Amino acid sequence: MKTIAIIGSGPSGSALATFLAQRGLDVTMFTNERRPGLIVGESLIPALIPVLRRLGVEERVAAIGLHKPGVSFVMSKDEKIDFCFAPVAACHLPTYSYNVPRPAFDRIIEDRALEAGVRRVAHQAKIESDGSDRVRLDAETLAAVPSLGGRQPDFIVDASGRSRMFARTLGIPARLGGRKDAAHFAHYEGFDPEEPRGQVLIGRLEAGWSWRIPLRDRLSVGIVVNKDAAAKLGATPEERLETAIRTDPALSASARNPRRLTDVVTYSNYQLVSERGHGANWAMIGDAFGFVDPMLSPGMWLALRSAEILADNLETPAIYSAKMSELIAAWMELIGYYYDGRMFAMYHTGVRLERRWNMALSRFMHRHVETHIACMASGATTQSAYGRGVIRFLAKHFIGGADPRSLAIR
Numbered sequence: 001m002k003t004i005a006i007i008g009s010g011p012s013g014s015a016l017a018t019f020l021a022q023r024g025l026d027v028t029m030f031t032n033e034r035r036p037g038l039i040v041g042e043s044l045i046p047a048l049i050p051v052l053r054r055l056g057v058e059e060r061v062a063a064i065g066l067h068k069p070g071v072s073f074v075m076s077k078d079e080k081i082d083f084c085f086a087p088v089a090a091c092h093l094p095t096y097s098y099n100v101p102r103p104a105f106d107r108i109i110e111d112r113a114l115e116a117g118v119r120r121v122a123h124q125a126k127i128e129s130d131g132s133d134r135v136r137l138d139a140e141t142l143a144a145v146p147s148l149g150g151r152q153p154d155f156i157v158d159a160s161g162r163s164r165m166f167a168r169t170l171g172i173p174a175r176l177g178g179r180k181d182a183a184h185f186a187h188y189e190g191f192d193p194e195e196p197r198g199q200v201l202i203g204r205l206e207a208g209w210s211w212r213i214p215l216r217d218r219l220s221v222g223i224v225v226n227k228d229a230a231a232k233l234g235a236t237p238e239e240r241l242e243t244a245i246r247t248d249p250a251l252s253a254s255a256r257n258p259r260r261l262t263d264v265v266t267y268s269n270y271q272l273v274s275e276r277g278h279g280a281n282w283a284m285i286g287d288a289f290g291f292v293d294p295m296l297s298p299g300m301w302l303a304l305r306s307a308e309i310l311a312d313n314l315e316t317p318a319i320y321s322a323k324m325s326e327l328i329a330a331w332m333e334l335i336g337y338y339y340d341g342r343m344f345a346m347y348h349t350g351v352r353l354e355r356r357w358n359m360a361l362s363r364f365m366h367r368h369v370e371t372h373i374a375c376m377a378s379g380a381t382t383q384s385a386y387g388r389g390v391i392r393f394l395a396k397h398f399i400g401g402a403d404p405r406s407l408a409i410r
C-alpha cells in the first residue's frame with residue numbers, strides 16, 4: 001500500500017495523516033476549509049497526552065491550552081465531588097490534561113501533518129461505490145489531486161466527522177444511543193474562577209447536565225438537555241442556555257456578572273456508532289465512525305486513538321474496526337453508570353463507610369475504588385476486563401443504602 005487519501009483534516013484525519021506520512025506513505029488530506037470559531041471538544045482527558053507526545057505537539061498544545069488537573073461533579077448547590085487526576089499515575093498516565101480552544105488545537109494538529117509531508121487539498125471530497133466493498137474518489141475529487149496522475153489511491157479514509165460521509169454514501173446504518181439530548185454552549189466571562197484553576201465542572205441540572213470548561217481567558221459553558229427539558233427552558237438556544245445559568249442554583253451562584261462572548265452553538269443527535277467501520281479499501285475514523293457522548297469527554301481521545309489504531313492496522317482494517325467497536329462499547333458502559341446514578345451511589349457508599357469505620361481497610365477500599373474509577377475515566381483502563389468487572393461488581397454490591405435513582409442525570 002502506497003497512496004492514501006483522507007477525507008477531512010480535523011484532529012482524527014490530521015493525526016492519521018501524520019502517522020502514515022511518518023511511515024513514508026504518500027498521503028493526501030482533503031479539507032473543505034470549514035472551521036467554525038466555536039467547536040465542542042475543549043476538555044481533554046489524560047490518555048490523550050501520550051498521543052500528543054507521539055505526534056510531537058504537546059508543548060504547542062500547552063501554549064494555547066489551560067492545564068486541567070481534574071473534574072468535579074456538582075451534584076447540587078451544596079455537594080461537589082472532586083476528582084483529581086493524581087491517582088492515574090498508578091496506571092502510568094500523566095496526572096493532568098488540557099482544556100483547549102478547538103480551532104487553535106485543530107490548527108496545531110493539521111500543521112503537524114503538513115510538516116510531516118502530507119499533501120493538503122482544499123476540496124469538498126466525494127466518493128462513489130460500484131456496489132462492491134470498495135470505494136473510489138469521484139472524478140472531480142481525483143482531478144483535484146494532479147499528483148495522483150488519475151490513479152485511485154490504494155486506501156481511502158473517512159475522517160469527515162459528523163458529516164459521516166461514507167456511512168451516508170454507502171447507506172451504512174448507525175446504532176443510536178439511548179439519550180436524545182441537545183447541547184447548547186457558548187463562551188462567557190464574569191463567572192467566579194474555580195479552584196484549582198483549570199478544573200472542569202460537570203453540573204447536575206434538574207433535568208440534564210451542564211459543563212463549565214475553563215479556558216485561558218474565558219469559560220465555556222454548555223447545557224445538555226432532552227427535548228422536554230429544552231422546551232421548558234425557552235424557545236431558542238440562547239434563551240435555554242441563559243435560563244439555565246440564571247435558574248440553576250449552582251450555575252447562578254458562580255455566574256456573578258455573566259457576559260456572553262460568542263453566539264450559542266447547538267449540537268444534537270450525536271450518540272451514534274456506524275454498524276460497519278471498514279471495507280476492502282476503506283475505513284472510518286473519529287466521529288465519522290462513531291461518537292459516544294460528551295459526558296466524561298472521551299471524544300477527542302477516541303478520535304486520535306482511532307487514528308493510531310488504524311495507522312497500526314492499515315493492512316487489516318477488520319482488526320481496526322473490531323478494536324474501535326470494543327473501545328466505544330467500553331466507554332458507553334462506563335458513561336452509563338454516571339447517567340443512571342450508580343457511580344455517584346458507589347462514591348457515597350465509599351465515603352460513608354470510611355467515615356463510619358475509619359479503619360485502614362475501609363480507607364484502602366475507598367482509595368482503591370477511587371484510583372480505579374479515575375483510571376477508567378481518564379482512558380487508561382476503560383477497556384480493561386478487570387476494571388470493568390470491578391465496577392460491575394461494585395455497582396451491584398457496593399451501593400449500600402444510596403438510591404442511584406435520586407442521583408441519576410435525567
Ligand SMILES: Cc1cc2nc3c(=O)[nH]c(=O)nc-3n(C[C@H](O)[C@H](O)[C@H](O)COP(=O)(O)OP(=O)(O)OC[C@H]3O[C@@H](n4cnc5c(N)ncnc54)[C@H](O)[C@@H]3O)c2cc1C
Pocket residue numbers: 007008009010011012013030031032033034035039040041042043044045123124125126159160161162163165183267270285286287288291293294297298299300301303
Ligand atoms: C456536545 C458535544 C460536546 C463535546 N465535548 C467534548 C469534550 O469536551 N472533549 C472531547 O474530547 N470531545 C468532545 N466532543 C467530541 C469531539 O468534538 C469530537 O469527537 C471530535 O471533534 C472528533 O474529531 P474528528 O476529527 O473525528 O471530526 P471533526 O472535528 O468534525 O473534523 C472533521 C473535518 O472534516 C471536514 N469535512 C467533512 N466533510 C468533508 C469533505 N467532504 N471533504 C473535506 N473535508 C470534509 C469538516 O469540515 C471537519 O473539518 C463533544 C461532542 C459533542 C457533540
